[in-house]
Amino acid sequence: MSDYTVWWIDDRDNREKNFANVLEEQADPLSVEFSNPEDATEALQSNNQPDADLVLIDWVLHQNGGYTGKGLTMAGTVRENLPQVPIYAFSGEAIDELQQPVSKSHFQWTCEVSDLVGVERATKLVNDLSDYEALESVRGEGFESLIETLNPPEAARQEVEAVIPREFNSGLKEDPTMKGGNKLAFMEWVCHRFRETPGPLWNKIWTATKLGLEVDVFDDYLEELYDTSYGEFTYDGIFSHWSGERWWSSEMIGAVVELNQDRDAPVGEICRTATKILDVPEDSIAYCRVCRDKYPETVAAQTEGKDARFPVHLICSNVHHSREGKFEDYRLVDEGAQ
Structure with missing residues (x-):
């Protein structure tokens, strides 16, 4: 059957x-x-x-x-x-x-x-x-049960709780016709906002940039990052099988800090610290797509409404008003900075 x-x-x-x-x-x-x-x-x-x-x-x-x-x-x-x-x-x-x-x-x-x-x-x-089905199984079970469907690590739990839409603050309500009871609305938030908007989760371009790496060498350094107490810190909650892996930002930072502590070295900017720890060659370090200098801190879109996929320095980009909620700012490339 x-x-x-x-x-x-x-x-x-x-x-x-x-x-x-x-x-x-x-x-x-x-x-x-x-x-x-x-x-x-x-x-x-x-x-x-x-x-x-x-x-x-x-x-x-x-x-x-x-x-x-x-x-x-x-x-x-x-x-x-x-x-x-x-x-x-x-x-x-x-x-x-x-x-x-x-x-x-x-x-x-x-x-x-x-x-x-x-x-x-x-x-x-x-x-x-x-x-x-997993969402339906936690209907009426409260906020904690709904959070568990995302399977956040303990370090990210508070951040995840803060970005859950207010209508689901008491979990998936028993009555599906009530606000906060629609599992499809929660699914859409997970797939089209939580997974897609940098915050508790980062996609590949964001994770690589935050580590100070060019995207095409990112996979070469994952094994060393996973070989910490954090293990493989990829998102594995509901709808994690949708296209494109996501990484828990708190766990990635924690892995870098742990590796750095093993070397008894001071922690500075994560991008500079990570590239030193991982012994990244100069030509594999991320560079700003506007000024061409190394170590961009963020990722920006070239035009409004497009995905952010250009590593840039904060001073080479502008915050756009369209970002809502407690997520990473949505930024646009500052063409005037070139």
């Missing part, structure tokens, strides 16, 4: 055989139910829909058959009837339209239809469903 039921809604019948059935074959825990949009609408109206754990909706639903709406229309109908079931959208030919912010905001994940085949992608869906 399958652990999870996936409801695939699509106006192209051939995708049942070529995609939906293949997805089911590639992951034993998944059972995939396929419906065209007309049948899906009728099932929802008669409360006869599958007992779905996840709904997959084609963004382009109006090219075959009599359905006139797009995936966004179907998503609204599904959401009215299945308020706590995650909805993922996919497309084969309108992916640019689907991935516009106004479209993506209505779905927990968006992808190309080809991303739904292959063992790796099937495993991602199973892991997603397992993590949604």
Whole structure:
């Protein structure tokens, strides 16, 4: 018996055989139910829909058959009837339209239809469903139980507690219709803010820059950092399997301090300290993308709204007003500093 039921809604019948059935074959825990949009609408109206754990909706639903709406229309109908079931959208030919912010905001994940085949992608869906289940298991159990789904190290716990959205300060509420009871809202915070905004967690470019390293040599020094009492300090809480590793900033700093103490040396700026401890050659030390001098302290975006991915000095960048909450400042490259 399958652990999870996936409801695939699509106006192209051939995708049942070529995609939906293949997805089911590639992951034993998944059972995939396929419906065209007309049948899906009728099932929802008669409360006869599958007992779905996840709904997959084609963004382009109006090219075959009599359905006139797009995936966004179907998503609204599904959401009215299945308020706590995650909805993922996919497309084969309108992916640019689907991935516009106004479209993506209505779905927990968006992808190309080809991303739904292959063992790796099937495993991602199973892991997603397992993590949604983990969230459901702590419903009504209080704040500490919700925090545990993120599995923070003790040194980072207070910082994590401080950035949890206020609506979840008493945990995931028993009533899913109440503010603070929507597990999908918590998932979206985890995946699209907690993981993506530097603070308790850093991505690769941030971690490398804070260590004073160029990104392309970062992996060469991980083993030495992991060979401390902190072990492998990568994030392994819910949705940690999403693309791109994340590292606990407090643990990374702690590992550098520990290595430095073993050498009985004073601690200065982490980037300069780490490069000395790790014996980093001069050409592998991070440099500022504006002034070209070494040891940038932060990472900035080149234009507003883009990801921060340019190592820069603080004086070579400006804080942008768009950053909210107790996270690292969102900075823009100061072109005038060049």
